[in-house]
Amino acid sequence: MPDAHSGYGLPIGGVLATDHAVIPYAVGVDIACRMKMTVLDLPTSQLHQMISRLTAAIEEETAFGVGSVFKKRREHSVLDEDWSISSVTQKNKDRAWTQLGTSGSGNHFVEFGLLYCTHDTCGLPPGEYLALLSHSGSRGTGAAVCNHYSKLEMEHHRDLQGLSSACMAVTRQCRGSGILGGDKFDGSVRCSKP
Numbered sequence: 326m327p328d329a330h331s332g333y334g335l336p337i338g339g340v341l342a343t344d345h346a347v348i349p350y351a352v353g354v355d356i357a358c359r360m361k362m363t364v365l366d367l368p369t370s371q372l373h374q375m376i377s378r379l380t381a382a383i384e385e386e387t388a389f390g391v392g393s394v395f396k397k398r399r400e401h402s403v404l405d406e407d408w409s410i411s412s413v414t415q416k417n418k419d420r421a422w423t424q425l426g427t428s429g430s431g432n433h434f435v436e437f438g439l440l441y442c443t444h445d446t447c448g449l450p451p452g453e454y455l456a457l458l459s460h461s462g463s464r465g466t467g468a469a470v471c472n473h474y475s476k477l478e479m480e481h482h483r484d485l486q487g488l489s490s491a492c493m494a495v496t497r498q499c500r501g502s503g504i505l506g507g508d509k510f511d512g513s514v515r516c517s518k519p
Contacts, residue, residue, distance in 0.1 A: 417470075
């Protein structure tokens with residue numbers, strides 16, 4: 326489900342076919358920006374009966390707004406990755422840790438609602454379900470990774486300096502040749518995915 330608003334080079338939710346290249350700024354720089362729905366094993370009648378409790382759960386477990394952070398570190402397997410894979414990830418690990426579980430500004434959100442499945446295409450029997458829907462991503466760490474590698478690519482391709490960063494691809498040629506450090510780009514992206 327695309328958000329249907331402008332990105333840097335493509336609309337959010339757009340698709341771009343490339344040949345052995347990644348274009349971090351084509352849409353935006355929020356690595357792993359995604360929507361996730363969790364279907365809860367609770368009766369749908371609980372939504373209205375527990376609205377205060379569900380709202381409190383969201384507010385206690387999510388920090389909202391620009392600059393929002395958690396002082397107490399949270400656990401997640403992405404923080405067990407090798408963050409020393411590149412200078413940009415090494416520099417941003419603490420930032421990622423404080424932002425884990427936060428929702429910035431713009432179009433990021435988290436909310437409870439009802440999911441109606443009329444066929445078994447949902448992977449569930451037809452019926453009505455209580456669900457939690459969220460839209461979030463990597464926040465500042467993803468932007469730092471995209472910015473870092475786009476700058477490296479631009480330095481390598483000085484002949485393309487007139488292009489905006491929205492057009493600049495991080496190519497396999499540069500990634501594999503050691504110019505961008507081989508697998509460092511791919512490892513940096515992995516670290517940025519919450």
